Amino acid sequence: MNRLPIDALNSPETGAARFQKLFRTTAFKLSLAYLAIFTLCAFLALGYVAWNARAVLDDQIVSTIDAEINGLSEQYNAGGLRRLISVVERRSREPGASLYLVTTAGGDHVVGNVGYVPAAILATPGQSETRYGRNDSDAEAHRAIVRVFTLPGGFRLLVGRDTEERDRLRAVIGRAFGTSVAAIVLLGVIGGWLAASRVLRRVDAMTQTTRAIMAGDLDGRLHVAGNGDELDRLASSLNQMLERIGELMRGMRDVSDNIAHDLKTPLTRLRNRADEALRRPSTPDELRAALEAVIDEGDGLIRIFNALLMIARLEAGSAREIMAPLDLGAAARSVAELYEALAEDQGFTLDVAAQDGVVVEANRELIGQALANLVDNALKYGAPPEGGPGRIAVSVWREGGRARLAVSDSGPGIPEGERTHVLARFVRLEQSRSRPGLGVGLSLVNAVVRLHRGTLHLRDNGPGLRVEVVLPLAQDDAADAVDLERLKTR
Amino acid sequence: MLSEVRSPDPRGALWTGSMRLLIIEDDREAAAYLVKAFRETGHVADCAHDGLDGYALAREGAYDVLIVDRMLPKLDGLSLVRSLREQKVATPVLILSALGQVDDRVKGLRAGGDDYLPKPYAFSELLARTEALARRQVGSGTAEETRYRVGDLELDRLSHRVTRSGREIPLQPREFRLLEYLMRHAGQVVTRTMLLEHVWDYHFDPQTNVIDVHVSRLRGKLDKGFPSPIIHTVRGAGYVLRVDEGAAG
Numbered sequence: 001m002n003r004l005p006i007d008a009l010n011s012p013e014t015g016a017a018r019f020q021k022l023f024r025t026t027a028f029k030l031s032l033a034y035l036a037i038f039t040l041c042a043f044l045a046l047g048y049v050a051w052n053a054r055a056v057l058d059d060q061i062v063s064t065i066d067a068e069i070n071g072l073s074e075q076y077n078a079g080g081l082r083r084l085i086s087v088v089e090r091r092s093r094e095p096g097a098s099l100y101l102v103t104t105a106g107g108d109h110v111v112g113n114v115g116y117v118p119a120a121i122l123a124t125p126g127q128s129e130t131r132y133g134r135n136d137s138d139a140e141a142h143r144a145i146v147r148v149f150t151l152p153g154g155f156r157l158l159v160g161r162d163t164e165e166r167d168r169l170r171a172v173i174g175r176a177f178g179t180s181v182a183a184i185v186l187l188g189v190i191g192g193w194l195a196a197s198r199v200l201r202r203v204d205a206m207t208q209t210t211r212a213i214m215a216g217d218l219d220g221r222l223h224v225a226g227n228g229d230e231l232d233r234l235a236s237s238l239n240q241m242l243e244r245i246g247e248l249m250r251g252m253r254d255v256s257d258n259i260a261h262d263l264k265t266p267l268t269r270l271r272n273r274a275d276e277a278l279r280r281p282s283t284p285d286e287l288r289a290a291l292e293a294v295i296d297e298g299d300g301l302i303r304i305f306n307a308l309l310m311i312a313r314l315e316a317g318s319a320r321e322i323m324a325p326l327d328l329g330a331a332a333r334s335v336a337e338l339y340e341a342l343a344e345d346q347g348f349t350l351d352v353a354a355q356d357g358v359v360v361e362a363n364r365e366l367i368g369q370a371l372a373n374l375v376d377n378a379l380k381y382g383a384p385p386e387g388g389p390g391r392i393a394v395s396v397w398r399e400g401g402r403a404r405l406a407v408s409d410s411g412p413g414i415p416e417g418e419r420t421h422v423l424a425r426f427v428r429l430e431q432s433r434s435r436p437g438l439g440v441g442l443s444l445v446n447a448v449v450r451l452h453r454g455t456l457h458l459r460d461n462g463p464g465l466r467v468e469v470v471l472p473l474a475q476d477d478a479a480d481a482v483d484l485e486r487l488k489t490r
Numbered sequence: 491m492l493s494e495v496r497s498p499d500p501r502g503a504l505w506t507g508s509m510r511l512l513i514i515e516d517d518r519e520a521a522a523y524l525v526k527a528f529r530e531t532g533h534v535a536d537c538a539h540d541g542l543d544g545y546a547l548a549r550e551g552a553y554d555v556l557i558v559d560r561m562l563p564k565l566d567g568l569s570l571v572r573s574l575r576e577q578k579v580a581t582p583v584l585i586l587s588a589l590g591q592v593d594d595r596v597k598g599l600r601a602g603g604d605d606y607l608p609k610p611y612a613f614s615e616l617l618a619r620t621e622a623l624a625r626r627q628v629g630s631g632t633a634e635e636t637r638y639r640v641g642d643l644e645l646d647r648l649s650h651r652v653t654r655s656g657r658e659i660p661l662q663p664r665e666f667r668l669l670e671y672l673m674r675h676a677g678q679v680v681t682r683t684m685l686l687e688h689v690w691d692y693h694f695d696p697q698t699n700v701i702d703v704h705v706s707r708l709r710g711k712l713d714k715g716f717p718s719p720i721i722h723t724v725r726g727a728g729y730v731l732r733v734d735e736g737a738a739g
Contacts, residue, residue, distance in 0.1 A: 302610055372696055
């Protein structure tokens, strides 16, 4: 195989495969198509020129013949056949002379510089194009346009002009055509080749990068040349996709790290309990109690595990398909009703202030779970530090074209500096709070809110914590309601 | 109004027979554990270890409930249930799954499952749910009763009145629905999650003992002034509504 410039790419393929690949590129195919079009154009342009040039030359030849004939006819009128023959004889010998021939009725040569002409031409008076010979030996070597007259007495007069000049011109144009087509083909193939291999080189680079990414180099990104062409746009949107995938991967990795981290403590506790029960000689009742404690720890573990898994799934955007219009106020009332008795038992008042008709596109289960987590957190951490009855308020309202939901408590709240910290480390269990729940609980709320394209804010309730959720209103329903109102007013 | 009170058993149980179960689960250890556990609680259980065997058994055998794992070799759980339903096999199906997310649950029920239990689960939860399904099967065909009676406790669904020994007990709407569910499953263990699912229509984990508080309030109202409790706590499982054996006469 010849050394192709592409070999420099040290690609693993053979030269032949490389060739095939090059021929299959879109750039190369496009080049071939353009090549065909340009060739056709060249053909049409030169053909037009050739045709016109020939017409011009033919006109010239014919008018020369006309002039000759005029001259000869004057001579004939003045001196008859004899005079004509002597003039023809003289003119025939002049350099660059036209073609002349006078024959008898039987076709015998009388005078002139034409050696041979087909008999059929002589027999029919008028203009025609024919082959002829200067003398008998080169019978049909030349071409000419001739005009034949019948003279009194059966004599024939032939006047014509050689078309060699015209034919030469035609040959020149033909060569020009050939050369230009060859040039077009050559340039086209080279151009196509260059374009294709340039594209191919970039696509190959992209392929190499993606292979590397597939092989595990997740930080690899496609090269963007910066000229804004289609390959650049493709590369940059692929890069964005890779960025997003990387983000998700990091998220998953964080989740699994956190799962490992968050489950270690309770797992150790569980193991210790079982170990302790085995080490000491125990009564069946004690063993039973130990086993029950182990099961409780196990249940707690499963709970954390499920919550973490759910967060991961929500972050990945699944479950988005099972959404339906949901009255947020009704959801808030329903969850509050579930927790009301518990709140009362724990010395809290739980109030709901919900506007009607705040409809969001949501999953009822997930919103319910998020609300439950918020109320649960408020119950766990929302008691006033100085004692006395705790207050939890759940509110739902519409503001600024968005649905808003807030759960506020009367507890110590979270210091402003720590709020972003809590948000930033959402997935991790808050170690500062001894009871598990807030970390995973709030992370789950955040995941649910994000799935619903909303935002979560931690605010000061003065005193206490106020968790505010902002969700987009269900657009269609709002629009429908407005339309309905309009129809009614008509 | 003439109402039919279906409660021949003084303990309030409508259905006390042993269940015939088919467990379709590819994890042999888990399947063996379930078979053993169901046998110990007085039921008969067969098992199949892949989807095709399970499908064949489920079509032939007269089972009360099928317990189907979602991920099975040869034929996955959801397809199995879908095929059974297409063949007009109406045996109640409880789907077990390691996938416990909201959408998975919906998919499971859409395929024709009657209940869905995410792994890992407590056996008491599975038992309670299986019994509820088996009894629903027995009770299906008859219209829902308008009135429930367990011992001296009566609940009228139409007038929303609850009486015990003829004395009216005022209940909140949610307490009424809670009692209604307990009475419909009288004599049978109902778990906290079953109550959350059927009374509040939520399937998430409330993380706290919210249900216990509601039950204990209801219990307070029902038992106030009566010597014997009617709602009993079953340790490690849930609750059961029945007339105490000593008091039932």
